[in-house]
Amino acid sequence: MNDRPALADRPPLRADSRSFRESREGEWRRLEAILTTAEKRSVRALSDEDLLALPILYRGALSSLSVARETSLDLELVHYLEGLSARAYFFVYGVRTTAGSRLASFFARDWPVAVRSLWKETLAALLLTIIGLATGFMLVEADPRWFEGFVPSELAGGRDFSASAEYLRSTLYHDGGADGLSVFATYLFTHNSQVCIFSFALGFMFGVPTAMLIVYNGAILGAMFSLFNSHGLGFELGGWLIIHGSTEFFAIVLAGAAGLKIGWAVVFPGEETRMAAAARAGRISGVAMGGVVVMLLVAGLLEGFGRQLITDDLARYAIGGGMLAFWLLYFYVPRRQDITHDG
Template identity: 60%
Template sequence: MSKAPDLRLKSQRFRQEREADWTRLERLMDKVEARSASALTDEELLAIPALYRSTLSALSVARETSLDRGLIDYLELLSARAYFFVYGARSTLAEQLSAFFRETWPAAVRTLWRETLAAVVLTVVAAVAAAVLISQDGQWFQVFVPVDMVQGRDPAASTESLRQALYHDGDHNGLSVFATFLFTHNAQVALAAFALGFAFCAPTIMLLLYNGATLGAFLSLYVSRGLGFELGGWLLIHGVTELFAIILAGAAGLRIGWAAAFPGRASRLASISQAGRTAGAVMGGVVVMLFLAGLLEGFGRQLVTNDLARYAVAATSGLVWLAYFYAPRRGRAS
């Protein structure tokens, strides 16, 4: 019968001995949550980890000795609040986004330079192979280009209709529909090349080859009509960013697939997890590149109709991306 009063007495004494630390920690957490960590003095910042460990120790004792439930709940909540301050990210969303675009994304892309080079080679080889085959037999065009993407732009089309489509988007069946389809198609290829990379690289390689062959088929058609220069300007004004995004997505997929096939000394799961963190950072930026490519496709192509101006925009975007990803950072390893 005397156990309950004795337990309450123990709980009271336990609280009295440590309550000053809990109260101080709670006050500091209130201050941080109401304002920010910058509102704390240096002394307060140094005190929080010690107060957190003291509170955590008190919580452990309270649980083991079965002190009253209210005290345990209070300590659990206070410990959780302090934990997120001590170990959690204290930067704002704007600071995290700034760090991602300033450091995380370009560093991840530089890490994948081998896979990026491999993706470029696969795309170029497929484009050249498709162009050579079509130059020998026009029937290959239907093999490399999906039916929905053709829309009258095939070897049977007249040269004049192909030329007009490069500069006039007025009608519903014009190049604007084709451009939208092409962008959607490329975005799907980019996401699939990354998502399927875990299957030992094979699907990613096939998608890169397929995309390169499709590009080569269209280039072959327009070059055969003397419109290669004009098509290049139309494609590259948004294609530099779009194709670069696909290449990086393919590189991310290759990194994951290689880690799955050849994990090295680490376990396969650990190897994939490590590769996934790098590849995930790259893909976060690829989504942004696809968005920018969509803006260039939607506005730049209609507003800029001069071939040389289109090439100038394409060259500028290419130089900007290369400098952003690969230019040496002062004070940082590239």
């Protein structure tokens, strides 16, 4: 008669709080110890005995929680059992994934889904970029003195209206360290990376700084095109830029879209508080920005190797256009798991 009944078969207790605790507290403590070990280390660290006891102790905790609620025992005990049951549920029924599977899920679904959810903001950021590019191009075409107002001297690096067509052409095809476009490319990549970061980070300021950064970045590009176009090298500059720019500038547009998403949520929070709306938008934008970092790394590789190894204009356009097509297909073509999830 000394054998204790199984936890699942034990009848509900109708005692006061003290006797209830005394009768089951040992089992709760054991369950808590098992969960602590699993959380700090892993499930593999548990012994076979603990693994077998875990689901039984979990059901016992649920039973205790039900009794505690029905008999109106002290609120502190109810909260303790709720937390204990929630922790145990994860290890009994939860899906535990490895870092590799989470990373695969990010690239397979999370990132493209986040980007697609920003499609309105992406179009807005693209429009702002085009406006900036057209403005910079037209102003410099009308008056070359605007060039210095748009393009910093560090970025220009001697490529201005005082340079000859031969010199500008040589910088597009000759890898001559500081004498070529290496310095320009490095500065441009650093500049664009900073634009991405600040476009996202400053989105909470109603999106205004984000919009200004996007327009200004487009104006720099337009001014550079005006310079090279005035020497009959607009097509050649486009080939030099597109090989990595189709990825790099796409990343800037997405970063701007992420910032605009947050800014829009702050301006129009709906029924939520501004902080809650911004936090919700930030979760989506944060996923998109995680992918933007990847795009900038890809752009850096394309710029570092493709620009130096490939000097044919048509080949440069083909690679840049191919990368643009890849990103568009990757982000905007629905996947089977997305359809299943949405359905």
